[in-house]
Amino acid sequence: MIKEKKGVVIEMGKSDSGEDGSSIRVSEKGMYVDVWGGKLWIDVLSATLEYGLAPMSWTDYLYLSVGGTLSNAGISGQTFNHGPQITNVYELDVVTGKGELVTCSEDRNSELFHAVLGGLGQFGIITRARIALEPAPHRVRWIRVLYSNFARFCKDQEYLISLHGKAARERFDYVEGFVIVDEGLINNWRSSFFSASNPVKITSLNADGGVLYCLEITKNYDQGNADSVDEEIQALLKKLNFIPTSVFTTDLPYVDFLDRVHKAELKLRSKGLWDVPHPWLNLFVPKSRIGDFDKGVFKGILGNKTSGPILIYPMNKNKWDQRSSVVTPEEDVFYLVAFLRSALDTETLEYLTNQNRQILKFCHDIEIKVKQYLPHYTTQQEWMDHFGDKWTQFNARKMQFDPRRILATGQQIFQFHPSLTLNM
Numbered sequence: 001m002i003k004e005k006k007g008v009v010i011e012m013g014k015s016d017s018g019e020d021g022s023s024i025r026v027s028e029k030g031m032y033v034d035v036w037g038g039k040l041w042i043d044v045l046s047a048t049l050e051y052g053l054a055p056m057s058w059t060d061y062l063y064l065s066v067g068g069t070l071s072n073a074g075i076s077g078q079t080f081n082h083g084p085q086i087t088n089v090y091e092l093d094v095v096t097g098k099g100e101l102v103t104c105s106e107d108r109n110s111e112l113f114h115a116v117l118g119g120l121g122q123f124g125i126i127t128r129a130r131i132a133l134e135p136a137p138h139r140v141r142w143i144r145v146l147y148s149n150f151a152r153f154c155k156d157q158e159y160l161i162s163l164h165g166k167a168a169r170e171r172f173d174y175v176e177g178f179v180i181v182d183e184g185l186i187n188n189w190r191s192s193f194f195s196a197s198n199p200v201k202i203t204s205l206n207a208d209g210g211v212l213y214c215l216e217i218t219k220n221y222d223q224g225n226a227d228s229v230d231e232e233i234q235a236l237l238k239k240l241n242f243i244p245t246s247v248f249t250t251d252l253p254y255v256d257f258l259d260r261v262h263k264a265e266l267k268l269r270s271k272g273l274w275d276v277p278h279p280w281l282n283l284f285v286p287k288s289r290i291g292d293f294d295k296g297v298f299k300g301i302l303g304n305k306t307s308g309p310i311l312i313y314p315m316n317k318n319k320w321d322q323r324s325s326v327v328t329p330e331e332d333v334f335y336l337v338a339f340l341r342s343a344l345d346t347e348t349l350e351y352l353t354n355q356n357r358q359i360l361k362f363c364h365d366i367e368i369k370v371k372q373y374l375p376h377y378t379t380q381q382e383w384m385d386h387f388g389d390k391w392t393q394f395n396a397r398k399m400q401f402d403p404r405r406i407l408a409t410g411q412q413i414f415q416f417h418p419s420l421t422l423n424m
């Protein structure tokens with residue numbers, strides 16, 4: 001018997017226009033932009049660039065809504081320096097589960113403000129966000145270098161993120177990386193970077209345990225520092241320990257760099273390979289255990305077929321506001337490890353889903369205290385374990401802002417309870 005489930009889906013794509021007819025309003029003086037929650041980041045970028053400005057913290061893919069990424073965190077290679085997107089928000093308008101429209105910020109209705117950021121849509125619907133801006137760079141030097149030794153790769157990534165807060169010339173603007181366990185991955189959907197004229201053969205690079213690690217970094221520049229950018233890059237690269245013959249560089253407009261995944265999306269769409277199941281697993285792994293994770297997962301559980309890119313990059317916990325709803329590992333530095341896999345048939349889907357379970361079980365068994373990013377759980381106990389010390393607060397915030405538990409029920413954190421409706 002099919003049990004009827006009732007609910008409401010809110011179409012956020014259509015915008016509430018402001019007085020000037022626009023749902024994106026830039027304040028040059030205040031260096032911020034006010035945006036309708038359903039707007040896509042690509043539209044935010046286009047609008048702010050007209051003023052020579054841009055947000056500072058991004059996701060790798062820009063066809064995501066502002067409300068959607070702020071309900072998670074919004075991370076990419078800029079996070080080590082600027083924090084996640086939720087660290088770069090000044091103010092929000094939120095419709096709570098009680099149906100109240102509330103403006104909130106650090107100073108005003110701050111409990112709701114912090115609850116909603118990273119709140120998985122549990123406390124309210126973000127209808128407006130005020131996002132911090134900076135002068136937009138013009139161009140980007142985009143560099144990839146390879147490592148066959150994981151410890152060296154991590155040491156360099158951790159060194160690069162320790163330069164956060166330094167003057168721009170003394171650090172890179174973006175630090176990410178990925179793991180290459182099979183030849184196919186070197187030219188995966190996220191990367192048309194290593195060109196045919198620049199072929200890379202894993203076998204030729206003496207990969208440690210058959211695995212290679214690619215550090216991906218960028219340096220922004222414009223007329224102001226065009227002359228010194230090469231020198232600045234060389235000074236930074238000199239401190240790193242990658243395979244000397246493995247430097248791949250490209251140069252492109254800032255917008256094209258930020259919008260890089262869309263290119264790959266269009267290619268995949270044209271082949272019917274975009275709208276397929278994606279059994280993704282995103283984990284925050286504490287720095288102290290990333291070596292164990294490498295041995296057990298990259299060089300163990302994965303085998304030599306991954307069905308998609310595996311991103312890996314570290315972040316500084318002090319760039320994350322602990323008052324938000326997101327949970328991160330209890331260490332000053334933690335890594336994002338993102339298994340971004342696609343399944344073209346049910347057999348692969350089952351295989352990858354099982355592998356995800358195996359990875360989680362491995363972490364559990366040897367007590368690597370990972371936290372899921374973009375978490376998926378099916379029981380409240382699992383959610384309680386996920387939130388750990390933050391559960392009591394998360395639960396109390398739910399009671400305060402969505403006592404009927406009507407919001408984002410699909411996450412299966414709280415169950416809608418009819419009697420709660422009657423008691424209201």
Ligand SMILES: Cc1cc2nc3c(=O)[nH]c(=O)nc-3n(C[C@H](O)[C@H](O)[C@H](O)COP(=O)(O)OP(=O)(O)OC[C@H]3O[C@@H](n4cnc5c(N)ncnc54)[C@H](O)[C@@H]3O)c2cc1C
Nearest residue numbers: 037059060061064065067068071074075120121125126408
């Ligand atoms: C191709 C791709 C690439 C990605 N890359 C990154 C990345 O680099 N970094 C990263 O951090 N994340 C990334 N993500 C994950 C992304 O941040 C989340 O999937 C996010 O929820 C997407 O926003 P959306 O607009 O698609 O949300 P939807 O799928 O529309 O919504 C997801 C959930 O978010 C909540 N939500 C959505 N809008 C609102 C709102 N206005 N107010 C309150 N709650 C809301 C609701 O609970 C909703 O169920 C990626 C996702 C995809 C599909």
